[in-house]
Amino acid sequence: MRIFNHDIRLSTHDHAAGTTLFSGRVLALTDPEDKIQITPELASEWAFIVEHYAQVGLSHSHNVIWSCSLDEINRHSEYEPSFYFFGDAVNSHYQYRQFFAQLNPQWCEVVEFINSKNNFIQLADDLGVAVPKTLRFTNLSAARAAADMPFPCYVKPAISDHGAGITRCADQSALDKAFAQLAPEAALQIQAEVQASAFLNLQYRVTADGVQPLLVSEQILEGCVHQGNRYPSQHEPWESIEPLATWLGEHGMQGIFAVDVAVVPTPDGVQYLAIECNPRFNGSSYPTLVAHRMEIPCWSSVTYKTPLRSLQNVDLTDITFDPDQGRGIILINWGTIKVGKISVLLAGTAVEQFALDQELKARLHGDFKVKPSPKVARQLVLQR
Numbered sequence: 001m002r003i004f005n006h007d008i009r010l011s012t013h014d015h016a017a018g019t020t021l022f023s024g025r026v027l028a029l030t031d032p033e034d035k036i037q038i039t040p041e042l043a044s045e046w047a048f049i050v051e052h053y054a055q056v057g058l059s060h061s062h063n064v065i066w067s068c069s070l071d072e073i074n075r076h077s078e079y080e081p082s083f084y085f086f087g088d089a090v091n092s093h094y095q096y097r098q099f100f101a102q103l104n105p106q107w108c109e110v111v112e113f114i115n116s117k118n119n120f121i122q123l124a125d126d127l128g129v130a131v132p133k134t135l136r137f138t139n140l141s142a143a144r145a146a147a148d149m150p151f152p153c154y155v156k157p158a159i160s161d162h163g164a165g166i167t168r169c170a171d172q173s174a175l176d177k178a179f180a181q182l183a184p185e186a187a188l189q190i191q192a193e194v195q196a197s198a199f200l201n202l203q204y205r206v207t208a209d210g211v212q213p214l215l216v217s218e219q220i221l222e223g224c225v226h227q228g229n230r231y232p233s234q235h236e237p238w239e240s241i242e243p244l245a246t247w248l249g250e251h252g253m254q255g256i257f258a259v260d261v262a263v264v265p266t267p268d269g270v271q272y273l274a275i276e277c278n279p280r281f282n283g284s285s286y287p288t289l290v291a292h293r294m295e296i297p298c299w300s301s302v303t304y305k306t307p308l309r310s311l312q313n314v315d316l317t318d319i320t321f322d323p324d325q326g327r328g329i330i331l332i333n334w335g336t337i338k339v340g341k342i343s344v345l346l347a348g349t350a351v352e353q354f355a356l357d358q359e360l361k362a363r364l365h366g367d368f369k370v371k372p373s374p375k376v377a378r379q380l381v382l383q384r
Contacts, residue, residue: 003035003079004061007068010096011085011280014162018339023068025333025343026082026281028053028290030061035079040066042335048311049334056321056330058294070099082255085280087111089159106252111279114248118158118189120277127243129274132262133192140184149175150192158187161278163225168193194273196262200235201284203258204245211249213238215288219260220302228343229284230300230353231291235263237272244274256281256289286332287345294323294330296347301332302357303343306364311337315363319356321345327352329360 006026009019020039027049030036043066053060065072073081087108088096100108113119118136125131133150136158137143149169155178157165167178175190182188199221203214216236217229241259248257260275287301308314311334321328327348336342344360346353 001033001035001079002030002082003037003065003073003076004030004082005037005068005070005073006082006084006281007037007039008084009068010088010090012161012164013090014164018336018341020068021335021338022084022333024049024335025286026084027060027334028058028330028332029286029293032059032061033063034061035063035065035076036061037065037068037072039068039335041338045311045335045337049331052311052316052320052331052334056294056328057323058290058330070096073099073103083280085111086255087115089115089161104252104254107254110248110251110253113251114253114277114279116158116187117156117160117276118187120274121189123247124244124274127247129241129244130271131274132194135190136187137189138187140179140182140186140188143188143190144179146190149190151175152193154191154193155179155182156189156191157182158189161282163223168223191275194262194264196264196273198233198235198263199275200233200237200261200263200272201229201258201282202238202241202245202261203256203285203288204248205256206249206254211245211253213245214256215292217284217288219284220300226283228300228302229287231288232298235270235272237261240272241274244277248277248279253279256285258282258285283343287343290330290332290345291347294321294347296326296345298349298353299345299347300353300357301343301345303333303341304361304364306337306340306342307366308364309338309340314342316360319359321347327356329356 004026006023008022024038024042027036087100121131121134152170155167155169169175169178199219201217201219205212205214216233217231218233220228258278262273262275264271264273291299316329319329321330330345332345333343346356
């Protein structure tokens with residue numbers, strides 16, 4: 001039995017509206033005997049997500065604790081806890097760090113270490129894992145004093161997620177503007193832009209048998225911000241990243257983690273460059289594990305914006321995932337509907353995914369239909 005607390009607020013500096021709403025997206029990974037902590041803001045959406053998961057054939061916990069307080073973990077000590085992020089990357093005080101350190105000090109330590117992009121680059125160098133040219137700095141003054149910047153480049157805070165604070169700089173003028181947005185005392189890195197044909201997300205799961213490769217998906221990016229993933233990928237560079245994954249396992253990593261990798265074509269063949277490690281669940285973990293659980297061989301995950309503010313108004317008639325057909329839509333990050341965003345899994349062939357994507361976009365902007373549009377209907381018929 002497990003208790004899930006996948007509140008993201010201890011891992012992200014993104015204070016945009018809706019960060020509390022992410023706590024609900026782990027629901028699809030729970031089992032009936034588990035408990036799940038969800039922000040009470042989502043209580044009004046509960047009946048609708050329960051109905052949806054029943055339709056797609058996905059069993060889950062109904063034992064909801066309408067609070068994201070870590071105190072609930074201690075109140076249910078007989079349950080094995082699952083967290084989005086095992087630590088605190090946000091607060092300067094040590095209250096939450098001490099909480100995680102008491103649960104598993106080695107896990108807490110390795111997460112805090114590798115969550116720094118600078119530590120990741122140094123470790124990769126030490127282990128012989130290829131990375132882009134990267135200059136690492138302990139503070140902004142050191143970066144300003146450096147010469148020979150590798151333009152175009154990306155300025156990255158050493159600790160950030162969701163693309164927060166990452167800026168592409170084509171020249172010195174752009175770099176100066178990027179520096180002006182950063183905290184003077186915070187560590188950072190400047191990484192040369194790579195001519196990548198794709199960016200991959202390598203998911204791992206740590207079990208009693210060690211670090212297990214889970215799945216490689218290709219990232220769908222909008223600038224520096226992760227928008228979704230697609231599977232399968234043409235690339236599976238497990239061997240290239242194995243030294244890093246093994247090291248993390250040997251130093252106490254538990255649960256789910258992922259490594260982002262750039263695919264760089266060269267005259268001598270494809271080169272795989274490690275970019276960063278997410279020592280936690282990340283955006284692609286949830287659709288990955290749902291697809292694995294539902295035995296879906298071909299899928300993509302996408303985040304949409306919508307004027308709708310409740311699942312009650314999201315019409316999935318005839319496009320909900322059908323387990324017998326192996327295609328359709330599964331809601332993943334459903335709680336963010338309250339701030340006009342929703343993340344879904346699109347299951348099926350590439351043609352079916354495109355059709356589902358187009359239909360869902362229309363419906364999310366108020367173009368409701370009792371039946372799929374003629375274009376979608378034709379494309380789905382062709383797949384039968």
